[in-house]
Amino acid sequence: MNMTTFLFYFFEVVAAASSIALIFIRNVFYGALLLISCLLALAGIYVLAFAEFIAVTQIMVYAGGILVVIIFGIMLTTKISGKPLVVEHTYLFSGALAGLSLLGLFIFYISKEPFDTNPISSSTGINSLNTIGIGLMTDFALPFEVAAILLLVALIGAAIIASSTKTKKM
Amino acid sequence: MVSFIISEKYSWIVSFLAPFLLLINALSAGIVFYYTWNNQPLAIEWTWFPVGGTSMKTGIYIDNISALMLVVVTLISFLVNLYSVGYMAGDRDIKRYFAMLGFFTFSMLGVVVADNLLIIFIFWELVGFSSYMLIGHWNEKPEAADAAKRAFILNRIGDAGFLIGLMIIWSNTGNFNIAELRSVTTMAPWQTAASLGIFCGIIGKSAQFPLFAWLPDAMEGPTPVSALIHAATMVAAGVFLLARVHFLFTPAALDVVAITGCLTALMGSLAAIAQYDLKKILAYSTISQLGLMVTALGAAAPEAAMLHLFTHAFFKACLFLAAGSVIHTLHQAQHQSHTTFDVQDIRNLGGLRSKLPYTFLIFVLSGSALAGIPLFSGFLSKDAILTSLLAWPGDGFSWRWLIFVGVIITSFLTVLYTFRMIWSVFAGPEKSTTQLTVAEAPAIMRAPMTVLAAASIWLIVSWNPFDFSGWIYSGLFAGMPSHSHLISIFSTVWILGALGVAYTLRERTFHSPLLLNGFYLNRVYKEFVETPVLQVTQLTEQLDKKWIDGLLHFSAYMQLIVAHVTGWFDRAIIDGVVDDAASMAKGVGSFIRTFQSGKIQLYIFWAAFAIIIFIIWTLL
């Protein structure tokens, strides 16, 4: 067993474990931390799938940006009481039903499908970063621009939504 | 021939109208008699109503016997009506009295002329009803009402037997007509039963043993009523019926008839000896004479019985009317002198010969006929009976000789009590009537008595005072062996001897509570009939209460249970179904309502679920 295989399985196990644990966790904060670990493991898997740029982007954007914002949200939406935030489960049966049946379906289809299971042996020298940069400017210029506009809109929208402070007495 | 008129409510006119109508009645009967005597019987028939397949007929049949009876009934009824005008003058209910008298005559004539046993039965009942009304005429007296009720009930008991006999005849021959029944050969073994059934009716109506207890008590009615009903007509209806259907009786039944008649005759005469009441003596005497007639019928000699009936009607009615005149005049005298004693008790009377000479003569005439003294009609008819009884047993010795002896004893006793009666009323010293001024009865009462007394002489029967086969006898039956000289001589001697014995015993009083009370027959009825019947009724009442009511309760309970069960069924199952349907709808509704609950996670779940289902459905 060489190092890559071990790393791959390691990252896989971490990702799987943390996602399963996320189902059962009660503490929201711990849940966020679990998600971070899952995302980082996923980034590692991306690297082993020859997608370095995506891996880095994942770490930077997801784990560094979004999760931090989420933690900020957690802090802002809990009542200051000193106790850790514990949430209960709801619709457990329904959720399990849907999830497990979907999992079963996926496993069924994946096992049936004769994929071409020949991965490329090794990196064939693609500098993914370079290629992604060029692609962004040439082939994917339109999605790039649209994504830029989307980011702008999202930014302004989030700012506006979160700024007004009307409270309603329930 | 048959006239029935209920008088209108004009009381003064009734006393005139009724006897007048009855006179017309009698005259027309005489005409009928003239035409049908010894000729073909007159028969008219018409259909009455159809029942099922057969039709009930009714009609009139007049042969010799019924023609004779017609005359007797109408004549005596007319005379009694005339008499009643005087006797019942001033009575409160005189209208009802004459109406009932007319009604009685009507029903009696119906019995006489009917050709059909069913019609006879109907008129029989009517006779019983009218006699009930007449006996209880003075219905403010409880004894009178009681006596009337007893008469009717005892009559009814006899009629039950009659009805059974009728039914047997009908089921065997399908015909009631007397003329046609004559041609029926035999209906053995039912014929004895049928004839005994009819005889039951006769026992009731003609006061034979054991149903004679009503007749002495029926003396509560007015004396003319007693004369008409109990001397002449109603009690004679039984004898008449027996003579009519005589051909129907088997020898065995005839034996029963004869024994019953003899018993009745003996008991009647024995009881008459011990009576104190004037009218009761006459009542028991009637019973005894009727027994004689029935005995003659049982000896297969209906002619002798009819002859005795004919003569008995006249002299007994005369006796009753005479007794009535004695009572009437003494009542009038009582009113004037304001004393009260029972005028009917012969112990209170005596020596009235000087005060009531005319009545005394009447009494002697008719009493002699009753006693059977020679030169009177009664002697002749009794002779006829004795002769037929002599011829009856045939050769050798049989128990029928006992009947003969019984009849002889009865005639002896008859003389005794008749003599006693006349002697104690008219002869001897006066007892309670010494202070009274007694006047003779009014002419209107004396006239009928005179006619009837005249009829008690021998001339009415035949020219020869010693030969009874006169015009009546040979008219009724031809071919009867002629009378036996032996009998006539014997009976003459016998009667004169009895007269002598009676004279010597004239002052002796005869005490016997048994005979006085008519052999306590009423008590017997009460003990043996009334109490068991009451017990039976009580038993049935218990039965009804326990079982029938119990059955009702049970069925009510069952119904209640069934109601409960159906209620449970209705509630649990039927309502249950309805409830379940409703709750199912509610459940489905509330389930579907969750689709719109507003909970986001539910929405997401259902969306995912839908997609899963879609994948499974299409791609699997």
Added chain:
Amino acid sequence: MFPIHHFLYLGALLFCAGLIVVITKKNMIMVLLGIELMLNASNLNLVAFNQFHPGTINGQMFALFVIIVAVCEAAVGLAIVIQVYRYYQTSVPGEVNELSD
């Protein structure tokens, strides 16, 4: 380098886990975490299939844009969550059901 089912199974697992988290958690933020998990699962699939097309970067470009959209969505979503929290004083998604009947 590795057979593709490894990636695919993991992706399926992550996706279903994310779905369960979305449906069964009572906190709005947890729901957002579940959504992110689902998006990441799809990213994994894209990148995994990209291995089999050497020389092309379509899968990775798609994954990049998915990340960008996820960022936008997470930002706006959080803004909404904070605003809803301020308004309804609760962070339980089931209690915000004014849209129900």
